[in-house]
Structures are given as C-alpha cells and as structure tokens.
Amino acid sequence: MKGSEILIEALVKEGVEVIFGYPGGRALEIYDALYAEKRLRHILVRHEQGAGHAADGYARATGKTGVCLTTSGPGATNLVTAIATAYMDSVPLVAITGQVSVGQIGKDAFQEADMTGITMPITKHNYLVRRAEDIAPTIKEAFYLAGAGRPGPVLVDMPSDVCRQSTEFKYPEKIELPNYKPTIKGNPRQIKQAAELLKNAARPLIISGGGVITSGACPELAELVKLTKIPVASTMLGLGAAPPDEYFLGMPGMHGTAVANYAICAADVIFAVGMRFDDRITGDPEHFAKQAKIIHADIDPAEINKCVPADVPIIGDAKEILRELLARLKKEHFERRTEWLQQIAAWRQKYPLRYQKDSRVIKPQQLLEALNDLTGGDAVYVADVGTHQMFAAQYLRITAPRRFLSSCGLGTMGFALPAAMGAAAARPKERIICLAGDGGIQMNIQELGTIASEKLPVKIIILNNQWLGLVRQWQQLFYQGHYSHTDLRGRQPDFLKLAEAYGIKGVELKDPQLFAKQLKAALAFKGPVLINALVKRDENVYPMVPAGGVLNKMLF
Amino acid sequence: MKHIIAVIVDNKPGVLARVAGLFSRRAYNIDSLAVGPTETKDVSRITLVVHGNDDIVEQISKQLNKLPDVKKVLDLSQGECLSREMAMFKIHATAKTRKEICTLAHTFRAKVIDIAEESMVVEVTGDTEKLNGLETLLEKYGLLAVVRTGKIALARGRK
CATH class of the missing domain: 3.40.50.970 (Thiamin diphosphate (ThDP)-binding fold, Pyr/PP domains)
Structure with missing residues (x-):
C-alpha cells in the first residue's frame, strides 16, 4: 500500500x-x-x-x-x-x-x-x-x-x-512511549489534605478551568458544589463546566465579575482545578489571593508553582481527583457558610454586571442578553477576540460544557469564523453562533466561502462597533485617548454585500426596538446567515482590572 | 545558584534542539552543554549547567519531563556529584618558554599534546576552577586559542 x-x-x-x-x-x-x-x-x-x-x-x-x-x-x-x-x-x-x-x-x-x-x-x-x-x-x-x-x-x-513509497499496512495495536506517562490519579495524601482544608475553610472558593471540561468532570464539579455549598468561579476556557446556579460567580480576572474578584481576594481557601493561573485571571500574582491557602489540581506538573505557589498541589486528571475528593467529603456534613455566602450575595447585589440601554442604538450587552432569551442556552457559541468576547463571557448564560468556544490563551483574532465552521461540521444538529468583532471577522473572512459551499448553517453575528474595540479601550484609558490605528469607521466593506457575494443571507441589525425580532428570524433561518449588528461604538468593557493590577482594584 | 542538570534522552533526530529550545524559549541561559552516548544503546545524556533560582530550575525540569523523548531529568547539584570538563589551550611558545610551560602543565596534571615552532597545545581535564587557574597562568604567554567542553557530571556512589 x-x-x-x-x-x-x-x-x-x-x-x-x-x-x-x-x-x-x-x-x-x-x-x-x-x-x-x-x-x-x-x-x-x-x-x-x-x-x-x-x-x-x-x-x-x-x-x-x-x-x-x-x-x-x-x-x-x-x-x-x-x-x-x-x-x-x-x-x-x-x-x-x-x-x-x-x-x-x-x-x-x-x-x-x-x-x-x-x-x-x-x-x-x-x-x-x-x-x-x-x-x-x-x-x-x-x-x-x-x-x-x-x-x-x-x-x-x-x-x-x-x-x-509502498509498504505493508500494519496498524500497531499498542503505543510504545515509555517516557510519556501522565499522572492520572491524584496522590491520596494530598487529596486528604485538600479535603481537610475545604472542610474547615470559612471562606472557600473553587476556581474551575478548561481541564474540568477536558476530563469530563462537570458532573463531579456540580456534585462538589452541591455537596459543599462552596461558590465557584470559572476561567473563560472553563465556562459551562459549573452550573449557572446561586453558587456560580462567573469569570474572575481582568474583565471578570466583581463578585468573583472580591471573593478571590477574601477567600481563605481556593481550590483551583484544571486551570493555570493565567495573568488575565491573577493580575499581579504577588497580590493574588493573599489570604488563601491554595489547592492546585492539574494534570500538568509544570503548571504547579509556575505562576502562583500551591500550598497543596495535586497532580492528576480533574475527574479522578474530584471523584476521590467527593468520596472523602461525602462522609461530612456541610452547612451553608452563612456569613460567607451573605458577603458574596452582597457583592453580587452591589456590583452586578450592568450597562445603560440606549433607545437609539443597540448595546452589545443587550444583544447578548437577547441571545440568552432566544436560545435559552441551547446553542454553541464561538467567540472571536475583543470586546464582544469579553461581553460574551460576561453576559451569555453558558449552561453546558463545550458550548462556549474561544481563543482564550493566545487571543487569536480571526479564530471564531473558522472554528464555528469546525463546530458546525462536528455538531450538525445544533445551533452554532459565531460572534465576532468587525476587526476579527475580516481576519479569516474568506471562510465565508467554505461555509457557503459546505452549507454549514453557522449564524455569524458581527458586533460591529467600527473599532478595534478592546485596543481602543486601552488607548482611551492608558494612552490619553490616542486612537492610533484602531478606528475602522469608513474603512469597512459592506458586510451585507460581501455576504451576498458569497451567496450567504445577510441581515443588518441597528434598531434597538426591532433587533430582537430580526435576530429571532435570522436564527430560525435554515442556512448560514451573516448578521451585521451595528452596536454602540465606544462601549467599554467593565469591570476592568488594569494589566498587572490587583483584583479588588477594579475600574467600573 | 548553579545547577548541573543531566537529561537522559532517546537518541532521536532533533532531540537536542527540543531540549535546548525549551531553555531558550523560557529565557533560561545555558552556561554549558555536553552531549554523548551512554551505557544504553540509543540513549544519550545531555549535561547542562544553568544558573537560576530553584523555582526556575524546578520549572525547567518539569518542562523537560513533558517531552516524549526525555527519559529522565536529574538535578545533580541536589547531592554530591563528580564533575569534569576538558580544555585545550593553544599558547604562543618559543624555545625559551617551552620548558616553563611544560612545568606549569605538569603541575596541573595537564598534558602537552602538540609542539610547533612557535606554539604548543596543552590538554587539561578537571573541574572548572582548575581549568580557569591554568588558563590564567597561561595567559601571559599569549593564548592563541582556547577550546573547552561543557561539563559532564555523575552522582557519587550508587545513585
């Protein structure tokens, strides 16, 4: 052969x-x-x-x-x-x-x-x-x-x-990689230590990451939250792992929720599982969670002590570790930590995600909330990189794993359109919604051709603010409003004509009173649709922890 | 602090680049590096001298351990170890200075391995300090060329 x-x-x-x-x-x-x-x-x-x-x-x-x-x-x-x-x-x-x-x-x-x-x-x-x-x-x-x-x-x-070259085809039965043996089962002694810490903590917090989804540990995580009544924050890569219930605090970090950031700063025990303390999560690592003992569970030993030192490291697969931990904790009875949960509720109430609606123009947050209503969470969202991505991570209700896909670590503009195509090929029966900015969408816009010819029914929503929005925000806040090469007004193609040229249905949304209805119709359309949503131009993403800052010092 | 790290690897194409690349990519400087075969066929030993605090070295070892071609990573500076390097010095030497240089070399248990009309080559093995000592003494004659191997090291005893 x-x-x-x-x-x-x-x-x-x-x-x-x-x-x-x-x-x-x-x-x-x-x-x-x-x-x-x-x-x-x-x-x-x-x-x-x-x-x-x-x-x-x-x-x-x-x-x-x-x-x-x-x-x-x-x-x-x-x-x-x-x-x-x-x-x-x-x-x-x-x-x-x-x-x-x-x-x-x-x-x-x-x-x-x-x-x-x-x-x-x-x-x-x-x-x-x-x-x-x-x-x-x-x-x-x-x-x-x-x-x-x-x-x-x-x-x-x-x-x-x-x-x-030709040779005989023999597919090997076994793999011989004697040097590569990832640790799957967590060390029982360390798991015991972790269980003790969680049991005795006054202000415990879980931070769940992408590893929980990778290892299929979402049911175990949900069970742990239910059993221990410990609040849980999720990294962007981990969104969808924890159920969006009363214990869920959303995403912490640079554009995280205030409640998640305050909780990290006040916690006395943090159980970080399947996450790697990215700088967007920690801010200045020297000032990260100063009051907390940190239990860090990850399958990659190199992540332990890389950015934030761990008091209790556990190397292994998240599912295995959570199972073992549950087995130990199930014997215990957990009361609601009333004081801690009340504090969290107070933060949540005092600092919710908020924005002002505008009767003349669609706010990006408003569009995302409309998506929550229209889909009821029944969608796979693929977000590009920029303001829309941060708003999406904040406002979308992600109810299950593998329903929020985004380039979280590298922050690759141009990711969403082709990634949505991949998701659509993988899950043909589901509603795939691609969210992109007007900058990022143009970085792989040619894939409209693939979407059209393969009839991949992706709903592409451009949250079009005619800016490179996140960079613009930094220029506004930290570069004296020098909007150096971020203004795309008058420099854009006609996205509807572009869609038409590719043989894709195009829809424009601009009226804050009408858009939800138009969006509903567009989502119901059988094939791919490109939705150009003209949103408020300079809507900043808040809260914001400036780069290298401390999590409880947010701009609102 | 200096660390001597031995990386035992499968002798496959590109493995040295993988190991060395890992250091440069994470901005760790390599002071010296030596590679050679071992007692086991198709297994090589890379000995690296790096300096950095213990956290950095811990991070290097963990990253190295993740490479599928890496069998083992040893931090030899953790226990007692024997280490050697070798150097060859080409020195300006005339009939007048030749004898003096030979005596010097002898004291350092170095060997004279080449004599030409106006130069000599001295070979020496030992620890870094010894090599540095001899090099300093030879400087005054005029060093024409210096070549040194990276350090190689073994743990003492059965380890």
Whole structure:
C-alpha cells in the first residue's frame, strides 16, 4: 500500500470523520488518496489558517482530536497561528503537513519550510516521517499524544516521496512511549489534605478551568458544589463546566465579575482545578489571593508553582481527583457558610454586571442578553477576540460544557469564523453562533466561502462597533485617548454585500426596538446567515482590572 | 545558584534542539552543554549547567519531563556529584618558554599534546576552577586559542 493510502487508513483507524484541508504540490499524493474516499469528509477551506482553527473548533466542540491537512512551505506555515492557538488552550489537534522529499530537505527546495523546527515550541510533539514504514506508528502515536494527559497539538510532516513509497499496512495495536506517562490519579495524601482544608475553610472558593471540561468532570464539579455549598468561579476556557446556579460567580480576572474578584481576594481557601493561573485571571500574582491557602489540581506538573505557589498541589486528571475528593467529603456534613455566602450575595447585589440601554442604538450587552432569551442556552457559541468576547463571557448564560468556544490563551483574532465552521461540521444538529468583532471577522473572512459551499448553517453575528474595540479601550484609558490605528469607521466593506457575494443571507441589525425580532428570524433561518449588528461604538468593557493590577482594584 | 542538570534522552533526530529550545524559549541561559552516548544503546545524556533560582530550575525540569523523548531529568547539584570538563589551550611558545610551560602543565596534571615552532597545545581535564587557574597562568604567554567542553557530571556512589 502506498504511504499516502496508509496515512488515510491510519486516520480512519483513529476514528477520524472530518478533515479540514487545502491541497498543494507536496500534498498531491495525499489528496490523490483522498480522491473518492468515502469514509472521511474532507472540508476544503479557503486558507490554511482556517483549516487549523476549524479543526480546533471541531475538537473543542466534541472533545475528539481535530485534524487538518496542508501542503508544505506556505501552506504549512499558515497553520502556525492555529497550532499556537490550540497549544495555549490545550486542544487536541493533529496537523498533517506535506513536505519536500527526504533527499531535498535542507536544500531550500521549492516550498520547503522546516516545520518541525518552526512548531517545536507550539506543539506537544512533532514528527518528520522519513520512511513509509513509520507512517502508521507515527499517526498512532500522534493521536495518542494529542489527546493524552494535557491535550495539545501534534504535527506530522510528510515528505512527498514517503507518501509515494509502498509498504505493508500494519496498524500497531499498542503505543510504545515509555517516557510519556501522565499522572492520572491524584496522590491520596494530598487529596486528604485538600479535603481537610475545604472542610474547615470559612471562606472557600473553587476556581474551575478548561481541564474540568477536558476530563469530563462537570458532573463531579456540580456534585462538589452541591455537596459543599462552596461558590465557584470559572476561567473563560472553563465556562459551562459549573452550573449557572446561586453558587456560580462567573469569570474572575481582568474583565471578570466583581463578585468573583472580591471573593478571590477574601477567600481563605481556593481550590483551583484544571486551570493555570493565567495573568488575565491573577493580575499581579504577588497580590493574588493573599489570604488563601491554595489547592492546585492539574494534570500538568509544570503548571504547579509556575505562576502562583500551591500550598497543596495535586497532580492528576480533574475527574479522578474530584471523584476521590467527593468520596472523602461525602462522609461530612456541610452547612451553608452563612456569613460567607451573605458577603458574596452582597457583592453580587452591589456590583452586578450592568450597562445603560440606549433607545437609539443597540448595546452589545443587550444583544447578548437577547441571545440568552432566544436560545435559552441551547446553542454553541464561538467567540472571536475583543470586546464582544469579553461581553460574551460576561453576559451569555453558558449552561453546558463545550458550548462556549474561544481563543482564550493566545487571543487569536480571526479564530471564531473558522472554528464555528469546525463546530458546525462536528455538531450538525445544533445551533452554532459565531460572534465576532468587525476587526476579527475580516481576519479569516474568506471562510465565508467554505461555509457557503459546505452549507454549514453557522449564524455569524458581527458586533460591529467600527473599532478595534478592546485596543481602543486601552488607548482611551492608558494612552490619553490616542486612537492610533484602531478606528475602522469608513474603512469597512459592506458586510451585507460581501455576504451576498458569497451567496450567504445577510441581515443588518441597528434598531434597538426591532433587533430582537430580526435576530429571532435570522436564527430560525435554515442556512448560514451573516448578521451585521451595528452596536454602540465606544462601549467599554467593565469591570476592568488594569494589566498587572490587583483584583479588588477594579475600574467600573 | 548553579545547577548541573543531566537529561537522559532517546537518541532521536532533533532531540537536542527540543531540549535546548525549551531553555531558550523560557529565557533560561545555558552556561554549558555536553552531549554523548551512554551505557544504553540509543540513549544519550545531555549535561547542562544553568544558573537560576530553584523555582526556575524546578520549572525547567518539569518542562523537560513533558517531552516524549526525555527519559529522565536529574538535578545533580541536589547531592554530591563528580564533575569534569576538558580544555585545550593553544599558547604562543618559543624555545625559551617551552620548558616553563611544560612545568606549569605538569603541575596541573595537564598534558602537552602538540609542539610547533612557535606554539604548543596543552590538554587539561578537571573541574572548572582548575581549568580557569591554568588558563590564567597561561595567559601571559599569549593564548592563541582556547577550546573547552561543557561539563559532564555523575552522582557519587550508587545513585
């Protein structure tokens, strides 16, 4: 069997159903093997970055490993941002890139780029396959590594001659990676310590992160909250893991809720699970949660003590750790910590998320609240990066895991449209809503072509404030209102005509009295829709903790 | 504080780049580096000398341990260890100074391994201080070239 056919067989064996890709010279052999291939759906994107983000969105929406495929050189380097995005957010991804033939490597051959070198710091691991015999075991390993432990992207570079060579196809049963053994079960002694701390705490708080979703530990988290009556805040990557009940405080950090930030500053015990103390969450780490003993549970040992020192570290899978913790705590009886919960209720009441409605113009927050009403939470939201993303994280009610997808760690503008495409391919029966700013949407706008031709029924909402809004906010607050190159007014395409050009229905929203009805109709439309929502131009995101600040010193 | 870190790796293409890249990417400076085969086939040992506080070194070790090609990471500075490096000094030497240099070399248990009309090469093995000491003494004759290996190290005893 030819190398390229082995590659496809291996993908099928791994249970791959969808590949996002773009052909090219050094991928010809692989694309020939895909010709008339019925077992895999290949989605032709319009730019390789789109393929990477689409595979990422597919993975985030399902928990399965996403797959993208490109040619060598420029095709492969176009994946770099998407790979880095997946790496920062621990998304399982296998990126397959064509490469020049083995003999040409290092000779600056046409469309040659050293992809294993380039992606070394942004992949969990990568491979340059030098022999056809190595293809099957490499793919097996790549999928294992992408999904195991803390997930992440793996790149497999496939020289064109290796794809042409023939060999016998034998898919390995087992993986031989003696050095890679992630710790799954938490240390019982540390779990016991954590249980003691949580039991005896006066002002405990849980901060839940993306790892809880990755490990499928949402039921365990909900059970823990219910049992212990401990309030819970969630990182952006973890939104949807904790049920939005009375104990849920929303997202902490730079644009987090005041109640979550105050709770962190006042807590005496913090149980951080599946999160990594990103600077957007902690502000100045020296002043983070000064009163709290910190229990840090994560599957990646390197996250322990990286940013914030842990009093009780627990290395392991969130689900396992939460199960063990529950087993210990179930024997206990937890009273409501009245004083603490009253304090939290007081903060919540005094500092709610708030904005002023305007009778002349739609407020972005208002549009998001309308979405809550219209969908009842029954949607997969894919948010781009910027003000709309922060508003979305604040205002949307995310009721289940894998319903809020966004580039949280890398902050990649241009992520949402292709990622929504991936989510739509993965979950065809669900309502996929892409939220983007007028800046970010243009960074991968070409994917409207993919959405149209693949008939992916994504509802694309541009929260159009004609600014690079988040940067504008910083310029206003910290750069004396020097709006350097952030004003997009008069520099935008006609988004409706653009939609029309791609054969996509376009809708404009601008009337605060009428928009909800129009939005409802647009969401009910069968195919893809591009909704250009003209929103208030200079609506800042508050609360805000300035970069490197302390969480209880917020701007409102 | 200086740390001597030994990284035991599978001898695969690109593994040195992975290990070294990890240091540079997290802005840790490598003072010296030595790579060579070990008692086990297809396994190499990379010995690195880095300086940084214990937190940084802890972070480096954890990051290294995550690489699938890395079998083991040892911080040899934690216990007693033996360490050596080697240097070759090419010195300006004439018939007049040759003898003096030979005596110096002898005192340091260094070997003269080449003599030319106007130069000599001295080979020396030892710890960093010894090598530095000899280098300082040889400076006055005129050092034409200095080449030093990275440090290699082993834990004492059975460890």
